[in-house]
Structure formats: structure tokens, C-alpha cells
Amino acid sequence: DQQVKQNSPSLSVQEGRISILNCDYTNSMFDYFLWYKKYPAEGPTFLISISSIKDKNEDGRFTVFLNKSAKHLSLHIVPSQPGDSAVYFCAASEAAGNKLTFGGGTRVLVKP
């Protein structure tokens, strides 16, 4: 039972363009959502998060959008840079806990 799903296993985008990564969840008890980036041979690195009381959070080139009614969130990266090439994981947690449920990841390739 996959509670967090990333339906696109890979994404290829030209440098300077927008990257849009999508994530769907089924557990209505999730109230905090995060995106992590992972390079090969490294642990995941926190990128950006959003609480369920918000619908948008922005940090530099990264913006996360949350649509609670659709149980959907997305990560926008603009402009995309070659250094953004990595695997991106969507994750969710319920209140007052550090237990994260991760999606399967989306591999992003930014072409120069």
C-alpha cells in the first residue's frame, strides 16, 4: 500500500527551463510534506517543506504547491540548472513525528 506516490520515475529538462515534479498521497492524516534531493552515494538532503495549512511555499528557485483536496503536491524548480540533476523524493509525515513516508523518487536530468 503506497501512501505516497511519484508516478514519473524520470524527467528530462533543458537548462534554464522549469522542472515540475509531482507527488500524490492517500493518507489524509499527513499534515507535513517535504522534498528531498539525493545524489549518488550520498544521503538525501532536505530541500523544502510545506505544512498542510498552507498551499504554497517558496525558497529561492524552489516552490512547493499543495492541493489538499486533490491530495497532490508538486515541486517547481525554476530555472533548472545542471547541478539540479539528482533523484528527488517526496515525503510526508503525520503530526508530531519524525516518521517519514517517502515516494519512490523521480530522477531529474537537466541538460546544458
Place this chain on the structure above:
Amino acid sequence: KAGVTQTPRYLIKTRGQQVTLSCSPISGHRSVSWYQQTPGQGLQFLFEYFSETQRNKGNFPGRFSGRQFSNSRSEMNVSTLELGDSALYLCASTATSGTSGELFFGEGSRLTVL
């Protein structure tokens, strides 16, 4: 400041053996969580420790266990290893329990079971 440190980084075991993995959290962090990453199942939560107490446990068999010491360092143990236990085991730390998930991960311990 130093990040999360995991040892060993790589190890090879045979079926039936047991393994112990170690994690030193970021200084000052008291919560340590463990995750298993496999190609088929992705990243899955194993357990979380805070102040030497297990706060949360994932859906893994009892062969998987852990503990946390008074200095916040943590170990996880897998007994009677199976081929399917081959995975990257990731440790993550954060300052308190219940901080809604902004975890700092180590580079992982890659376990191969032959």
C-alpha cells in the same frame, strides 16, 4: 559542524549472519531515525529513537532492532540475515522528536548479503 556519520560504509555478509550498523548524529541532535532503501521498495522507515527510547517503529520483522545510547549515538542490528536485507541503510538525525520531518541524513551503510 560535522554531519551524521555512519559506519561502516560498506559491508558484505552471508545469509544467517548478523550485522550491527552505527550512527553518530549531529552534535546536539537527540532524535535518530533509521531507513532502509532498496530498488524495489524505495525508502522505508525502520524506527526512531529519542533520548534512548524507541518512539516509532516501521513494519519490519523483529530481526531488525535498534538502540540509542546516552550520547545519542545509535546502533541498529539485523539478525539472521536474508538476501532481501541487502540495501542501503540510512540514519537521520534531528534536534527533537516531533519536528515534522526535517531530517539530516548520513551517507548510509550499504549492506550486501550473499
